[in-house]
Amino acid sequence: MNDALDMGWLVAVYLFMLAAFTGYEVISRVPSILHTPLMSGSNFIHGIVVVGALHALFHATTLAMQVVGFLGVALGAANAAGGYVVTERMLAMFKPSAGRKEP
Amino acid sequence: MISILVDVSGFAAALLFILGMKRMASPATAVHGIWLTGIGMVAAVVASFGYLSAIPVEARPHTLTNVALALTALALGGGWAWWRGRRVAVTAMPQMVALYNGMGGGAAAAVAAVELMARDGGEASVGVLLLVVTALGALIGSISLSGSIVAWAKLDGRLERTFRFRGQSAVNGSVLLLALGAAAWALADPSQLSLAIFFAVALLLGVLMTVPIGGADMPVVISLYNAFTGLAVALEGYALSNPALMVAGMMVGSAGTLLTLLMAKAMNRSLANVLFSRFGDPVAGSTA
Numbered sequence: 001m002n003d004a005l006d007m008g009w010l011v012a013v014y015l016f017m018l019a020a021f022t023g024y025e026v027i028s029r030v031p032s033i034l035h036t037p038l039m040s041g042s043n044f045i046h047g048i049v050v051v052g053a054l055h056a057l058f059h060a061t062t063l064a065m066q067v068v069g070f071l072g073v074a075l076g077a078a079n080a081a082g083g084y085v086v087t088e089r090m091l092a093m094f095k096p097s098a099g100r101k102e103p
Numbered sequence: 104m105i106s107i108l109v110d111v112s113g114f115a116a117a118l119l120f121i122l123g124m125k126r127m128a129s130p131a132t133a134v135h136g137i138w139l140t141g142i143g144m145v146a147a148v149v150a151s152f153g154y155l156s157a158i159p160v161e162a163r164p165h166t167l168t169n170v171a172l173a174l175t176a177l178a179l180g181g182g183w184a185w186w187r188g189r190r191v192a193v194t195a196m197p198q199m200v201a202l203y204n205g206m207g208g209g210a211a212a213a214v215a216a217v218e219l220m221a222r223d224g225g226e227a228s229v230g231v232l233l234l235v236v237t238a239l240g241a242l243i244g245s246i247s248l249s250g251s252i253v254a255w256a257k258l259d260g261r262l263e264r265t266f267r268f269r270g271q272s273a274v275n276g277s278v279l280l281l282a283l284g285a286a287a288w289a290l291a292d293p294s295q296l297s298l299a300i301f302f303a304v305a306l307l308l309g310v311l312m313t314v315p316i317g318g319a320d321m322p323v324v325i326s327l328y329n330a331f332t333g334l335a336v337a338l339e340g341y342a343l344s345n346p347a348l349m350v351a352g353m354m355v356g357s358a359g360t361l362l363t364l365l366m367a368k369a370m371n372r373s374l375a376n377v378l379f380s381r382f383g384d385p386v387a388g389s390t391a
Contacts, residue, residue, distance in 0.1 A: 043355075045120050091133045
């Protein structure tokens with residue numbers, strides 16, 4: 001809602017469409033054993049919200065904005081850090097078998 | 104110069120997220136996948152301090168406080184979650200995912216709250232579409248926050264009961280309408296009161312949506328709220344004109360929706376059946 005690049009709504013809609021297809025394509029046809037780790041992995045990825053929270057906190061001018069921004073950064077950081085640790089621990093149970101690689 | 108660096112880091116993060124997610128979708132490469140996404144995340148967070156080079160004049164006197172707050176919040180939130188995630192038993196991981204996911208939803212809601220509060224200062228040039236998108240992200244993020252906390256409490260054995268009553272769907276529907284009304288009020292008349300009421304109703308809706316669902320269905324519900332948080336992050340990414348948030352959030356939004364449907368299917372249930380059913384409840388019929 002600040003300066004930055006003023007993105008047209010049409011570009012945003014295109015971006016959303018392409019990202020949605022990307023997410024769909026990546027997930028379709030995964031073995032069901034990976035459902036939970038992938039849920040956890042995508043939980044980590046939306047931890048990127050911490051970047052938005054940092055943006056909001058750096059632009060804060062009032063005490064209320066600083067308090068809410070602080071909360072946002074703390075929650076976002078917890079999402080990212082916790083999501084990473086839990087996903088890594090889940091995936092560590094899948095030992096990569098030697099020589100087999102995805103094309 | 105620095106702003107280009109920030110933009111490039113955001114792009115790199117989005118690219119690494121897609122590549123990492125792709126690798127996570129196969130058991131052989133899954134561990135590499137999370138490392139790749141981790142590198143992208145660290146790069147994006149470090150680069151976001153570059154925002155400091157372009158903050159508006161009115162925020163400049165607060166820079167020192169804001170940076171101190173940011174570093175404290177990163178250390179507290181990240182440190183706590185890291186420590187907790189390392190320590191938690193393998194069997195307790197699903198509820199931790201729920202908790203972390205709810206926190207992400209809360210962060211998206213907080214971003215929206217700050218953006219809406221910034222309007223209070225008299226920024227009149229903001230478009231209606233941007234405001235509606237911001238408020239929608241706030242609503243979805245808040246539902247994800249409170250809903251995920253209820254899901255966590257149920258899986259963790261802190262909340263054993265399921266609360267069901269006649270006409271529950273009708274009540275939830277009315278609360279949703281109330282939340283939309285509160286959102287319209289908060290947009291038309293941005294004050295701390297209207298914003299507080301809006302967020303309170305949104306959080307209440309998340310609780311009401313989740314309490315009737317039984318503990319065995321929680322993984323599906325957590326996956327749904329995971330998709331919700333992704334969507335909220337994507338919408339706030341639009342509000343902030345941040346393409347990295349938009350791409351990462353929408354990717355999680357669609358992947359999470361698909362995962363939710365797959366998980367429901369694996370249980371031989373439809374998603375509507377999981378969310379609205381009165382399974383084993385003699386009072387109401389089998390479907391909603």
